[in-house]
Amino acid sequence: MKINLPLVVKTLTGFIREETRKAGFDRVILGLSGGLDSTVCAYLAVRALGPKKVLALIMPYRDLDSEGVNHARKVARLLKIRFREIDISPQVDAYFAAFPTDNPVLRGNKMARERMSILYDFSAREKALILGTSNKTELLIGYGTIHGDMACGINPMGDLYKTQVRELGRHLKIPKEILVKKPTAGLWPGQTDEGEIGLSYEELDRILYLLVDRRQKPDEVVAAGFERKKVRRIVEMIKRSEFKRKMPPIAKISSRTVGHDFLYPYDWGK
Template identity: 75%
Template sequence: MKINCPLVTRVLTNFIREESQKAGFERNIIGLSGGLDSTVCAYLAVKAVGSPSVFGLILPYKDYDQEGVSLAEEVARILGIEVETIDISPQIDAYFSGHPTDNHVLKGNKMARERMSILYDYSARLKAMILGTSNKTELLIGYGTIHGDMACGINPMGDLYKTQVRELGQYLNVPEKILRRKPTAGLWPDQTDEDEIGLSYEELDRILFKLVDERLTADEVIRAGLEEKKVRRVAELIRKAEYKRKMPPVAKLSERTVGHDFLYPYDWGK
């Protein structure tokens, strides 16, 4: 599962540069959480297009993740990128005061979509391409909010497992504090991904790598010595999350249907 960090960096910086240019954007914009993924993404973006062309948005809800906010500010300082902080509490609270719930996940999803909404607004204001920060682990198990943190213009990180993002972060000299920090989606105070998923990222990525990259069946992964309950659970998470990885199905009626047999490249004419 080890990666060739210089090569990956070269490919991903090219990707960010080329795809942004082709789409006609002058800058890149990233939602900075102070976590590993958005930090590594910001480092890549600065390498790709230079710090004046990268804009960071810090979008906290109340004081849910103060450490994250200060780390995000530190990242912006180190990289020398312009950054703006917008507190999303007023609009979130306004909504939930009318539609109260104790459900953490509902609240977290709403916050993720509010952040998305602001990122898209700023994307239009600044003519900036939104860089997505969902990694391969999240995409595979569906650990993300559809149309929330999963929404973006392009995604440089989507083929790197979480543990590989960490490896790349080390190579890129991301602050030690961020590398060591327990990953959190910031859905509620003290939330950690690993508690919520019920597996460590190391275990999770090992199982995913065998199922996805090595194309082993769940039975084969179990025979290779990994814990049956965990393997079955991960396989089931992958199956259930397919809807998050695709555009919604279009009901086919005609001879040529968007999403079925109207097939053009993404980079068409660019």
């Protein structure tokens, strides 16, 4: 699972530069949580376009992740990029005052979609393309909010597993405290991804790598030394979340239909 880091950096910075230009933008915007993924993405964006072309939005809900906010500020200052802090508490609280719930997943999804809605608004105001920061691990197991943190203009990091993103972060010399802290989606105080998923990223990524990249069957992954229960759970998570990775199906009734047999490239004419 080790990757050729200079080649990856060259490929991804080229991708950011080219796709931003093709989309008709000359700068990018991203939500900066102070976590590993958005930090690495910001570093790549600065390498691709220079600090003046990168805008970060820091969007805390109350003091749910104040450590993350501090890390995000530090990253923005180190990279010398423009950043804005937008507190999403008023709109989230107003909504849940009308429709109360204690369900942290519902609350977390709503927060992710508030941030998405602000990012898209600022994308239009600032004429900046939104960089997605979802990694391959969370895309595969569906650990993200559809139309929330998964929404973006382009995603430079979606083919890198979480542990590979960490390797890349080390290579790009991001702040050490971000490299070593436990990843969190910031859904509730003390929440960690690994606690919620029930597996360490190291183990999760190694299983996903065998299943996906090496095309092994679940039984073969078990034979390679992984617990059957864990392998089965991961396979189930992949299956259950396919809808998050696709455009919704369109009922085909005509002779030519969007998505079925009306097929044009994304980069059409660019």
